Amino acid sequence: MTYEKTALFRFFGRLKDFLKKNHGLVVHTFCGFQTVKDRIEAIGVPHVEVSLITLRGEPVGFDYLVKDGDHFFVYPEFENVEVPEEWLVTPRYRGEPRFVLDVHLGKLAKLLRILGFDAFFGEEDDEKLCAHAVRRNAILLSRDTGLLKRKELVFGYYVRSTDPREQLLEVVNRYDLKKWMKPFTRCVECNVEFVDVEKEKVKDRVPPRVFSLFDEYVECPSCGRVYWKGTHYEHMLEFIERTILNKK
Ligand SMILES: [Zn+2]
Structure with a gap:
């Protein structure tokens, strides 16, 4: 016979964005044998947003089976706090971030490319999209919590804002992108890095006025578009300096 169990979940920081009431405390009832990961996602928080779970002061893994009366503390990734790697349920992302975006975030993908980041976009099938993110060790960006709950995903972030420029700022802050930025090194249309091209070779491909004003050109090896500063x-x-680097 099954009987109801009750567990308490206290969510911290940005994880509270997923709750109806934002004091962070959830009293959760359930039946049977359930992992803490399943219960956290049933409450509405995608596992990719969770970094650390503790029970009576001790870290537990995603596969811990919840018992009646358990009281969990659930945390997002800490920016400036050293937490032992083996305590974390989602590892810290290492190296230069690369991204995979769902089909509704095309403008954000282009803004990330302008900053020089690898931002894959255009796959409509959820399964293929997630497989792509996993294969490339990329961070999935989405406003679809169902997509972010897919079990194969390791790295993901729920984009809170609906405004592309605010979305960009969110992602810049979340993944500390300022130190990795290489603006104007990647084609906004193709997501491919530019290569330098000699001035003489672009003579017939840019307006004469541009040709007389600029000496340095790059081109996209994929679409062949030529760019200049x-x-x-x-x-x-100006936009990058004003909004991302907070310069006047
Ligand atoms: Zn291109």
Whole structure:
């Protein structure tokens, strides 16, 4: 015979964004044998957002079976706190971040590419999208919590804002992207890194006025578009300095 069990979950920091009431405490009832990961996701928090779970002051893994009366503390990743790696249920992301975005985040993908980040976008099938993220050791960005709960995913982030520029700031802050930024090194359309191209070779491919004003050009090896540091470049540089680097 099955009987109801009750467990308490106290969520901290940005994990509270997923709860209806934002004091962070959830009294959760369930039946049978359930892992702490399943219960956290049943409450609404995707596992990819969870970094550390403790029970009576001790870290537990995602596969811990919840007992009646358990009281968990559930934390997102700490930016500046040293937590032993073996305590974490989701490892810290190491190295230069690369991203996979769901089909609704095309504008964010382009903004990430402008900053030089590998931002794959355009796959509509959820299963293929997640497989791609896992294979490339990439972070899945989405506003679909169901997608972020898929069990094969290791790294993911729920984008809170609906405004592309605010979304960019969120991701910049979440993954400390300032130190990895290489603006204007990647094609916004193709997600491929630029290569330098000699001035003489672009003579017939850019307007004469541009050709007389600029000496340095790059091209996308995929689509063949030629880029130079014109007004568009200046505007984006201004945007980066103003919004991302907080310069006046
Ligand atoms: Zn291109």
